[in-house]
Amino acid sequence: xxxxxxxxxxxxxxxxxxxxxxxxxxxxxxxxxxxxxxxxxxxxxxxxxxxxxxxxxxxxxxxxxxxxxxxxxxxxxxxxxxxxxxxxxxxxxxxxxxxxxxxxxxxxxxxxxxxxxxxxxxxxxxxxxxxxxxxxxxxxxxxxxxxxxxxxxxxxxxxxxxxxxxxxxxxxxxxxxxxxxxxxxxxxxxxxxxxxxxxxxxxxxxxxxxxxxxxxxxxxxxxxxxxxxxxxxxxxxxxxxxxxxxxxxxxxxxxxxxxxxxxxxxxxxxxxxxxxxxxxxxxxxxxxxxxxxxxxxxxxxxxxxxxxxxxxxxxxxxxxxxxxxxxxxxxxxxxxxxxxxxxxxxxxxxxxxxxxxxxxxxxxxxxxxxxxxxxxxxxxxxxxxxxxxxxxxxxxxxxxxxxxxxxxxxxxxxxxx
Amino acid sequence: xxxxxxxxxxxxxxxxxxxxxxxxxxxxxxxxxxxxxxxxxxxxxxxxxxxxxxxxxxxxxxxxxxxxxxxxxxxxxxxxxxxxxxxxxxxxxxxxxxxxxxxxxxxxxxxxxxxxxxxxxxxxxxxxxxxxxxxxxxxxxxxxxxxxxxxxxxxxxxxxxxxxxxxxxxxxxxxxxxxxxxxxxxxxxxxxxxxxxxxxxxxxxxxxxxxxxxxxxxxxxxxxxxxxxxxxxxxxxxxxxxxxxxxxxxxxxxxxxxxxxxxxxxxxxxxxxxxxxxxxxxxxxxxxxxxxxxxxxxxxxxxxxxxxxxxxxxxxxxxxxxxxxxxxxxxxxxxxxxxxxxxxxxxxxxxxxxxxxxxxxxxxxxxxxxxxxxxxxxxxxxxxxxxxxxxxxxxxxxxxxxxxxxxxxxxxxxxxx
Numbered sequence: 001x002x003x004x005x006x007x008x009x010x011x012x013x014x015x016x017x018x019x020x021x022x023x024x025x026x027x028x029x030x031x032x033x034x035x036x037x038x039x040x041x042x043x044x045x046x047x048x049x050x051x052x053x054x055x056x057x058x059x060x061x062x063x064x065x066x067x068x069x070x071x072x073x074x075x076x077x078x079x080x081x082x083x084x085x086x087x088x089x090x091x092x093x094x095x096x097x098x099x100x101x102x103x104x105x106x107x108x109x110x111x112x113x114x115x116x117x118x119x120x121x122x123x124x125x126x127x128x129x130x131x132x133x134x135x136x137x138x139x140x141x142x143x144x145x146x147x148x149x150x151x152x153x154x155x156x157x158x159x160x161x162x163x164x165x166x167x168x169x170x171x172x173x174x175x176x177x178x179x180x181x182x183x184x185x186x187x188x189x190x191x192x193x194x195x196x197x198x199x200x201x202x203x204x205x206x207x208x209x210x211x212x213x214x215x216x217x218x219x220x221x222x223x224x225x226x227x228x229x230x231x232x233x234x235x236x237x238x239x240x241x242x243x244x245x246x247x248x249x250x251x252x253x254x255x256x257x258x259x260x261x262x263x264x265x266x267x268x269x270x271x272x273x274x275x276x277x278x279x280x281x282x283x284x285x286x287x288x289x290x291x292x293x294x295x296x297x298x299x300x301x302x303x304x305x306x307x308x309x310x311x312x313x314x315x316x317x318x319x320x321x322x323x324x325x326x327x328x329x330x331x332x333x334x335x336x337x338x339x340x341x342x343x344x345x346x347x348x349x350x351x352x353x354x355x356x357x358x359x360x361x362x363x364x365x366x367x368x369x370x371x372x373x374x375x376x377x378x379x380x381x382x383x384x385x386x387x388x389x390x391x392x393x394x395x396x397x398x399x400x401x402x403x404x405x406x407x408x409x410x411x412x413x414x415x416x417x
Numbered sequence: 418x419x420x421x422x423x424x425x426x427x428x429x430x431x432x433x434x435x436x437x438x439x440x441x442x443x444x445x446x447x448x449x450x451x452x453x454x455x456x457x458x459x460x461x462x463x464x465x466x467x468x469x470x471x472x473x474x475x476x477x478x479x480x481x482x483x484x485x486x487x488x489x490x491x492x493x494x495x496x497x498x499x500x501x502x503x504x505x506x507x508x509x510x511x512x513x514x515x516x517x518x519x520x521x522x523x524x525x526x527x528x529x530x531x532x533x534x535x536x537x538x539x540x541x542x543x544x545x546x547x548x549x550x551x552x553x554x555x556x557x558x559x560x561x562x563x564x565x566x567x568x569x570x571x572x573x574x575x576x577x578x579x580x581x582x583x584x585x586x587x588x589x590x591x592x593x594x595x596x597x598x599x600x601x602x603x604x605x606x607x608x609x610x611x612x613x614x615x616x617x618x619x620x621x622x623x624x625x626x627x628x629x630x631x632x633x634x635x636x637x638x639x640x641x642x643x644x645x646x647x648x649x650x651x652x653x654x655x656x657x658x659x660x661x662x663x664x665x666x667x668x669x670x671x672x673x674x675x676x677x678x679x680x681x682x683x684x685x686x687x688x689x690x691x692x693x694x695x696x697x698x699x700x701x702x703x704x705x706x707x708x709x710x711x712x713x714x715x716x717x718x719x720x721x722x723x724x725x726x727x728x729x730x731x732x733x734x735x736x737x738x739x740x741x742x743x744x745x746x747x748x749x750x751x752x753x754x755x756x757x758x759x760x761x762x763x764x765x766x767x768x769x770x771x772x773x774x775x776x777x778x779x780x781x782x783x784x785x786x787x788x789x790x791x792x793x794x795x796x797x798x799x800x801x802x803x804x805x806x807x808x809x810x811x812x813x814x815x816x817x818x819x820x821x822x823x824x825x826x827x828x829x830x831x832x833x834x
Contacts, residue, residue, distance in 0.1 A: 010625075011625070011627055011636075012440075012443075012456070013443055013447075013453045013454075013455070013456065014443060014444065014447045014453070014596065014636065015440045015441065015442075015443035015444025015445070015446075015447060016444070016598070016625075016627055016634065016636055017440075017627055017629070018437070018440045019436070019439065019440060019456075020435070022436065022458065023429070023432045023434075023435045023436060024432065025432075026429075026430055026431060026432035027431065027432025027433070028432070029432075030430075030431045030432060036430045036431070037430075037460075037465075038430070038457060038458065038459055038460075038465070038469075039429070039430065039436075039457065039458035040455060040456065040457050040458075041439070041455065041456035041457075042455055043454075043455075048454075048455070052455075055472070154803060154804070154807075179431065181433070208428070208433075210428060210433055210434060212434070217433065219428075219431065219433055273718075275697075275700075278701075278704075279700050279701050279703070279704025279705070279709075280692075280697030280698065280699070280700025280701040280704060280716055280718065281697065281701040281704075282697070283692075283696050283697025283700075283701075283718045284695075284696050284697040284698040284700075284701045284809075286696070287694075287695075287696025287697060287698075287718075287720065287770075287809075288696070288805065288806060288809075290771075290772050290773070290805060292696075292720075293720055293721065296720050297720060297721055297723070297724050298717070298718045298719045298720045298721065298724040298728065299697055299716075299718035300715070300717060300718070300728070301690075301697065301700040301704075301715045301716035301717070301718065302715045303704065303709075303710055303713050303714060303715045304710065304714055304715065306714070306758075306759070307714050307715040307758055310757060310758060310759070311715065311717070311728075311757065311758070340727060340728065341723075341724055341727060341728070342723070342727070353704075354707075355707050356707070386571070387571075388705065388707060389705060392701075392704075392705075
């Protein structure tokens with residue numbers, strides 16, 4: 001049994017809005033062993049929605065439709081489903097009252113357009129939406145199911161997690177396909193591939209690689225009897241840990257910054273940063289983690305040479321003789337941040353993000369990352385490929401990898417290829 | 418005449434990789450007046466690719482297929498097209514030589530798998546890919562066109578811009594539909610809608626609204642004779658500028674940070690930041706702009722009270738009496754950053770990004786943004802909705818809006834609803 005996903009909205013087809021829902025829903029379904037056959041994006045048009053729905057119902061056992069449930073004239077998903085199934089829309093009195101209360105609570109009467117958000121297809125189950133005015137729905141359609149979800153991600157996600165995933169699992173959409181994601185850092189793809197060849201994974205487990213911004217992500221897939229797939233994946237993950245464990249920082253939705261944060265918090269360490277070419281992205285990445293204030297003291301984003309002197313106490317003479325993008329300056333920045341914020345560990349990034357070089361003529365992509373702490377200090381020189389944004393992201397990933405290794409055991413060396 | 422878009426890759430359906438290509442290609446096509454009928458994502462499977470292609474060829478005049486052109490066994494797009502069209506694949510000797518040179522230049526022989534990247538469908542035109550080993554192709558298919566592009570965005574984009582867009586325009590896919598995007602900040606959607614009603618736009622121009630992270634984006638669409646649509650859109654944009662000009666910061670792909678950067682650079686102003694709850698995101702946003710080092714001095718990401726004292730000179734007594742999330746502290750932070758970095762303008766953000774409140778019990782989403790400069794100083798108090806990340810993003814947008822207004826004429830007040 002498999003699922004199709006139809007995202008509805010002209011704004012997605014014109015590219016005005018990025019479609020982040022398709023990736024999220026697909027990833028979450030696969031993680032539970034529910035395969036996604038196809039994703040589609042169609043405009044706010046009754047014939048287009050009907051055609052896509054009919055094609056999906058011919059091939060899959062469930063279709064999740066996202067979007068087109070708003071109050072305006074171009075929200076047509078309900079009408080299209082009603083027409084396709086030849087079942088009328090009827091008023092859901094409780095949801096209408098809920099809508100009226102919602103608007104009354106804000107001090108004005110319900111606009112007439114919102115009334116149609118209380119229309120449901122006969123025989124369907126309404127999914128209560130606590131974050132907006134568009135309810136979801138689960139609609140039986142012969143041997144299949146049509147599931148409607150609102151388009152705004154903050155409304156879609158809770159309904160999907162709390163209602164749709166459990167419903168599909170209960171209906172037996174879990175097929176025995178199971179996936180597990182293993183996340184690595186500090187090791188290049190081909191080096192890792194060589195090492196994994198020696199891991200002798202169970203034959204039923206398929207392995208795929210994706211390199212993304214300095215991480216190499218491994219996806220394990222197993223298709224066997226329902227109750228053995230999970231055990232097989234655990235076995236494969238264990239083999240991988242034996243072979244490449246030193247590069248594995250997390251699984252599934254875990255992030256390198258989250259792993260570093262947990263280690264710092266657990267060991268009661270504090271962190272201070274000095275950022276030049278990463279321009280605040282490292283601090284931003286760390287402060288995306290709830291509770292980061294427990295270990296993160298702050299970052300000095302010192303973009304100019306003057307700022308490096310004023311904020312971090314880097315000596316003018318050192319900047320002059322070594323250049324702002326150098327090992328000596330990276331280490332001086334890390335020491336300066338550690339001292340300025342009285343942290344147990346100081347870390348720094350300096351480099352050339354591009355698109356142009358600086359006055360020294362250093363090549364675009366040259367980045368130094370430095371860490372200083374109670375165990376000593378370390379600096380790495382790397383040449384990072386890609387656009388300005390890509391260099392920033394990879395510089396952050398490089399420094400997070402150093403911090404992770406520092407805190408997990410003081411191993412500074414990384415095998416990158 | 419319209420275009421379909423098929424993205425090919427199991428990694429997109431499992432959600433392992435975000436599909437950013439679909440939005441990019443759609444946006445670029447629409448901007449040239451080429452309508453996109455549908456986007457699809459299908460797995461690396463010959464029958465699935467063939468089925469989607471056939472359905473698209475039945476409805477559209479061109480199909481752009483992205484992905485599945487790599488060297489590995491699961492790259493099957495070429496094979497699927499060959500089978501569907503019943504036209505054989507033949508070896509393109511020049512591209513094979515190009516591939517061999519590519520690998521020789523890296524000091525090792527071409528892996529056998531890459532040979533199939535030199536296979537082309539008979540009668541098709543090869544699109545030279547300077548950034549990778551997978552060439553694109555334009556393939557005539559009866560009355561239609563099938564266009565193949567590699568999946569990695571950095572390879573796809575140049576081929577799409579330099580080869581595919583001009584080709585489709587030359588084939589007459591430009592339909593008279595033209596779009597223009599107008600970007601606004603500092604004004605809520607419904608307030609803006611009221612004002613626009615008075616703008617008397619030309620009847621042939623359709624207007625749609627999207628609110629995204631503190632911006633309201635207006636999309637104008639016109640469908641008329643080829644040569645009048647552009648003029649109509651310009652006329653509509655002019656009417657909008659007369660009515661809501663004070664809220665418009667840019668058009669098309671322009672960003673608020675880019676507009677602020679251009680104003681600072683043009684007026685030879687410099688900027689210093691102090692960030693608490695935004696955690697470096699504001700500095701990151703500004704340093705994404707090439708050349709920002711011309712005006713941006715740096716940011717002090719002062720996450721703790723201790724850091725606010727040490728880095729920004731905020732007095733302990735003020736933090737104690739007013740709390741870290743207060744107008745007085747926001748202004749003191751802005752002044753501290755301006756002084757520490759000797760900048761013409763200082764700006765600060767302090768607030769509660771959540772998910773939990775701080776010890777003061779201030780509500781999640783409460784944010785103060787402050788600006789101080791030669792013309793005086795100003796502070797805004799806002800309640801921002803959404804997740805931790807959303808609060809960070811909206812806080813940054815709020816401060817950028819203040820900076821924009823400060824520099825364009827010292828008007829501090831914003832109409833938000």
